[in-house]
Amino acid sequence: MLGEGILKGLAETAKNFAGSYVSKERLTTVQYPEERIPTSESARVFPFLVYDGPDWEAGLRCVACQICEKECPPKCIYIEKSKDKKPDYVGKLQIYPARFDIDVSVCMSCQICVEVCPFEAIKMDVEFELSTDDRFGGLLRNRQHLAKSNEYYHQIHPTEASEVDARLGEEKAKLEAKAKAAAAAAAAKAAAPAAPAAKPAESTPKPAEGTDKQ
Ligand code: SF4
Numbered sequence: 422m423l424g425e426g427i428l429k430g431l432a433e434t435a436k437n438f439a440g441s442y443v444s445k446e447r448l449t450t451v452q453y454p455e456e457r458i459p460t461s462e463s464a465r466v467f468p469f470l471v472y473d474g475p476d477w478e479a480g481l482r483c484v485a486c487q488i489c490e491k492e493c494p495p496k497c498i499y500i501e502k503s504k505d506k507k508p509d510y511v512g513k514l515q516i517y518p519a520r521f522d523i524d525v526s527v528c529m530s531c532q533i534c535v536e537v538c539p540f541e542a543i544k545m546d547v548e549f550e551l552s553t554d555d556r557f558g559g560l561l562r563n564r565q566h567l568a569k570s571n572e573y574y575h576q577i578h579p580t581e582a583s584e585v586d587a588r589l590g591e592e593k594a595k596l597e598a599k600a601k602a603a604a605a606a607a608a609a610k611a612a613a614p615a616a617p618a619a620k621p622a623e624s625t626p627k628p629a630e631g632t633d634k635q
């Protein structure tokens with residue numbers, strides 16, 4: 422019948438429209454901002470910097486290697502390396518980013534910075550309410566704005582954060598085992614008895630007079 426498809430489509434729409442008043446599963450919208458849909462674990466908005474321990478500044482995993490800055494396609498990451506080293510959250514001296522800014526008005530959420538970081542230091546956030554009337558300064562997020570704890574990372578991306586923790590734990594264990602083996606080898610070398618000094622070569626005795634062959 423001519424128009425049968427249109428009628429079927431309209432009937433389906435009418436059924437869903439009427440059903441949305443009685444069935445919660447059919448509600449596709451919420452009264453934002455009073456009501457919010459929980460963010461999906463796979464959501465990715467803008468990057469943030471992960472820190473470990475209680476102090477965001479000491480605990481930043483970022484060591485200012487600048488790989489992400491070089492690889493970012495629209496060049497919206499600005500990093501300045503520190504001239505000195507500071508103890509990180511486990512007390513190891515590290516170079517740190519004296520400046521780490523991301524211009525979120527330029528960022529295209531491609532996640533390349535996350536993929537290239539060798540230190541699991543930068544991850545994608547799910548925060549999207551960043552609108553401001555300050556077009557320039559307001560959208561330039563500095564390292565303090567960007568720093569978020571590893572606990573927060575676990576809240577927003579639990580599966581990924583657990584995998585990262587396991588990987589970092591394995592790497593740490595390998596490094597500790599290597600350091601222990603090196604220390605044991607050095608201790609064994611120091612404890613080994615010193616080799617006896619070589620005796621000076623004895624001088625060849627001169628032949629007695631008159632024994633020369635004629
Ligand atoms: S998500 Fe992409 S565009 Fe945004 S800072 Fe990272 S690399 Fe740059």
Ligand code: SF4
Pocket residue numbers: 482483484485486487488489490500537538539540541542543
């Ligand atoms: S976030 Fe990662 S890739 Fe970027 S500078 Fe820091 S350590 Fe290097």
